[in-house]
Amino acid sequence: MTKKIILANPRGFCAGVDRAIAIVEKALDKYGAPIYVRHEVVHNKYVVDNLKNRGAIFIEEIKDVPENSILIYSAHGVPLSVREESKSKNLKVIFDATCPLVSKVHVEIKNLHRQNYTILMIGHKGHPEVEGTMGQVSGDIYLIETEADIAKLPLARDIAKIAVVTQTTLSVDETKSIVDNLKAAYPNLRLPKTEDICYATQNRQDAVKAMAKICDILIVIGSKNSSNSNRLKELSEHLGVKAYLIDFATEINKDWLNNVNCVGVTAGASAPEVLVEGVIEHLKKYDYNTIDTLTTVKEHMIFALPSELRT
Numbered sequence: 001m002t003k004k005i006i007l008a009n010p011r012g013f014c015a016g017v018d019r020a021i022a023i024v025e026k027a028l029d030k031y032g033a034p035i036y037v038r039h040e041v042v043h044n045k046y047v048v049d050n051l052k053n054r055g056a057i058f059i060e061e062i063k064d065v066p067e068n069s070i071l072i073y074s075a076h077g078v079p080l081s082v083r084e085e086s087k088s089k090n091l092k093v094i095f096d097a098t099c100p101l102v103s104k105v106h107v108e109i110k111n112l113h114r115q116n117y118t119i120l121m122i123g124h125k126g127h128p129e130v131e132g133t134m135g136q137v138s139g140d141i142y143l144i145e146t147e148a149d150i151a152k153l154p155l156a157r158d159i160a161k162i163a164v165v166t167q168t169t170l171s172v173d174e175t176k177s178i179v180d181n182l183k184a185a186y187p188n189l190r191l192p193k194t195e196d197i198c199y200a201t202q203n204r205q206d207a208v209k210a211m212a213k214i215c216d217i218l219i220v221i222g223s224k225n226s227s228n229s230n231r232l233k234e235l236s237e238h239l240g241v242k243a244y245l246i247d248f249a250t251e252i253n254k255d256w257l258n259n260v261n262c263v264g265v266t267a268g269a270s271a272p273e274v275l276v277e278g279v280i281e282h283l284k285k286y287d288y289n290t291i292d293t294l295t296t297v298k299e300h301m302i303f304a305l306p307s308e309l310r311t
């Protein structure tokens, strides 16, 4: 039987990641190195290492940014406390690479807070996006990681003003299930006007669902700390197709390919296409010479750069 590769489409970079990386690159072009970036601008080792080689310095704490430097916030967003601390320092310029779809959730949560809602956030503890979003407000905000957390909430069932927001890169199906349970627990629960889970997360998960019907295994290109990449791997395995999350083609173990005719390949929203090309070349060594693409939707989203960096 012919061995083949099926490429998911859409896969890889989303509009928010494209924009965030372009902000760092254009800032390096315009101002020269070093450029300071709070947290990995996107969660991908290849991207971060390349930017480090060009002179980007990744830091976690604003205190580590020297006076008069250029600072960029990562695509995941930052809590208000970080913005305040940055403003109190004598920095030359600050660029905000927060994805506009994360910023949309920030606006939403601030509006809810202003209207005295108790806010629930579905997301992963410690993820910078969750810290950034929860850090937009002070007061009554609770993190829900799993359905089990719902029972632990110290809130009355008939609470009048209660609302939920979510991290943008979660499992669409799991989040729906948590929201359904929350609605059952709190009848007055207010949902976001439009989905917080972003188009790129949704589209890449839909593509994996289609791939799982025809592939024997799935290779997901993405870093271990990439939330949306991890969700692609989990989804595939939930659908009964063994999946492997790798940064680079060299991590592919030939034992994974035993009795495998069809290898599905996808990439998380922060993984560049060059890594997909590397995986294809690597698989060709094992006679996977037929390459098909499975397109589930076409993406056209583009986010504008800050005006100072447009050329």
Ligand code: SF4
Binding pocket: 014, 015, 016, 017, 075, 099, 100, 101, 102, 168, 169, 198, 199, 200, 201, 228, 269
């Ligand atoms: S995954 Fe979604 S929220 Fe995150 S940067 Fe991409 S478009 Fe924005």
